Amino acid sequence: MIIASRPNTFNMTRLIPFLSIVLLLAGGCVQQPAALTDAEKQQYVEKGKGLAQASFAALSGRLAEAIEQGGVPYAAPFCSVTALPLLDSLSKANNAVIRRTSLKVRNSANQPAPWEKEILLQYEAQSQKGEALKPVVKAINLNEVAFAAPISVLPLCVKCHGKVGETMDAADYEAIKKTYPADQAFGYAEGDLRGMWSIVFKRE
Numbered sequence: 205m206i207i208a209s210r211p212n213t214f215n216m217t218r219l220i221p222f223l224s225i226v227l228l229l230a231g232g233c234v235q236q237p238a239a240l241t242d243a244e245k246q247q248y249v250e251k252g253k254g255l256a257q258a259s260f261a262a263l264s265g266r267l268a269e270a271i272e273q274g275g276v277p278y279a280a281p282f283c284s285v286t287a288l289p290l291l292d293s294l295s296k297a298n299n300a301v302i303r304r305t306s307l308k309v310r311n312s313a314n315q316p317a318p319w320e321k322e323i324l325l326q327y328e329a330q331s332q333k334g335e336a337l338k339p340v341v342k343a344i345n346l347n348e349v350a351f352a353a354p355i356s357v358l359p360l361c362v363k364c365h366g367k368v369g370e371t372m373d374a375a376d377y378e379a380i381k382k383t384y385p386a387d388q389a390f391g392y393a394e395g396d397l398r399g400m401w402s403i404v405f406k407r408e
């Protein structure tokens with residue numbers, strides 16, 4: 205009897221750590237998103253580009269209009285993705301979250317998530333080397349695919365993101381600082397990398 209029970213006890217104690225490792229590994233694998241196929245990549249690049257272009261056109265059009273109507277302090281709230289009903293309907297229609305982020309933000313709600321910061325740093329390094337910045341598509345978890353594309357500074361942008369007292373009027377900047385006391389998004393020149401579009405799609 206004693207002889208028969210021994211191997212059992214021995215097996216169980218050996219098995220428990222082994223099983224925990226197997227479970228841990230399996231748990232780790234569940235979090236790993238499956239790599240995107242080339243066809244999927246192409247599909248999300250096209251979708252993302254379309255949405256980013258439409259959003260950028262709507263935002264800059266509305267901004268230029270608002271500056272014309274009421275000057276820079278009046279126009280400032282329009283440089284926001286939440287200020288445009290079009291972006292809201294584009295997001296809903298595409299089951300996507302459209303936002304903009306940057307290494308130097310004006311509104312802290314636009315701070316980059318870790319995956320966004322990684323791409324922003326990559327864009328910054330490429331832009332310093334004078335390389336062309338391309339859209340990026342990647343699976344960020346099991347259910348979501350992210351699209352990123354660079355945002356460059358146009359002549360219109362330096363009125364609010366330019367150099368204080370040079371390309372940006374000092375009094376206008378005072379007004380902006382009142383709403384955004386922790387602002388970091390100034391000092392840019394035309395052509396600089398300002399940030400990026402970040403569009404997160406539900407994976408189909």
Ligand code: HEC
Binds near residue numbers: 361
């Ligand atoms: C009239 C002033 C004004 C103009 C012109 C303007 N911006 Fe902004 N920008 C702002 C304000 C104010 C915010 C913060 C918006 C918010 O609360 O989300 C902002 C935010 C941003 C952000 C989000 C990241 C952050 O810093 O919070 C990006 C990216 C951006 N602007 C890019 C641009 C680009 C590109 C242009 C030119 C096409 C431009 N802006 C023109 C005032 C302006």
